[in-house]
């Protein structure tokens with residue numbers, strides 16, 4: 001992939017042309033973009049940083065996409081911000097009107113830019129208008145922290161998140177593809193939606209998150225356990241898992257396919273894609289006097305052939 005991409009090779013072999021000279025103004029940029037001879041020598045990515053600044057909305061700082069608006073003095077604005085500035089140019093305060101900046105839209109169309117996840121390993125270069133679509137599906141885009149029950153905003157690749165779960169969330173880590181886990185909770189009458197537990201399993205060179213939590217299903221308090229795969233969906237499908245919980249001679253077995261952590265914890269839970277135990281049954285499995293939740297969940301992860 002790397003060697004087949006002429007733009008990539010070019011950036012690598014001529015790093016000095018990535019940033020335009022400091023005095024280069026907008027006119028120069030325009031010439032580079034339109035001059036085929038220059039283009040042959042310098043791909044569009046070499047002039048991109050100042051054009052990219054031009055394409056940054058001065059209000060929300062996001063990249064602008066058509067229709068790009070401008071005031072009569074030529075200040076530009078994205079279509080998302082336009083309705084929010086009450087017809088006043090945010091730069092010069094003149095009336096904004098309804099002028100579209102076709103020139104800038106065309107310049108944008110001629111641009112090719114690296115994927116924004118370059119630092120995560122993506123070497124793709126994309127036309128400006130298809131870059132967003134690629135980035136929404138880029139396999140190098142970072143994952144959100146899979147820890148549920150908090151508003152953790154940490155993102156990163158899998159090794160980074162595994163270390164983060166261990167160090168910052170103090171999550172239990174286990175090696176192996178079988179497990180035998182005990183969930184004990186006193187006072188199980190208090191079911192809060194945010195009652196949850198997470199354990200990370202490492203097997204087959206991959207990481208899996210076992211979630212266990214209580215939530216309210218309509219009026220009924222229930223427990224759910226499910227597995228998430230720390231990686232993309234297409235890889236998650238190569239694995240299966242089973243969970244078993246029981247007591248007093250009864251048991252419930254669930255077999256499923258781990259969900260990618262691209263799917264949020266809440267999404268998996270709300271689709272009931274896991275082992276669901278009604279609280280009455282959970283207390284029955286726990287034995288004793290129903291004052292304590294004591295569930296033994298055993299499970300296994302395997303790779304499908």
Ligand SMILES: [Zn+2]
Pocket residue numbers: 057058059060061062077078079080081082
């Ligand atoms: Zn904007």
Ligand SMILES: [Zn+2]
Pocket residue numbers: 071072073074075089090091092093094
């Ligand atoms: Zn203006």
Ligand SMILES: [Zn+2]
Pocket residue numbers: 115116117118122123124134135138139140
């Ligand atoms: Zn990418």
Ligand SMILES: [Zn+2]
Pocket residue numbers: 145146147152153154164168169
């Ligand atoms: Zn986190």
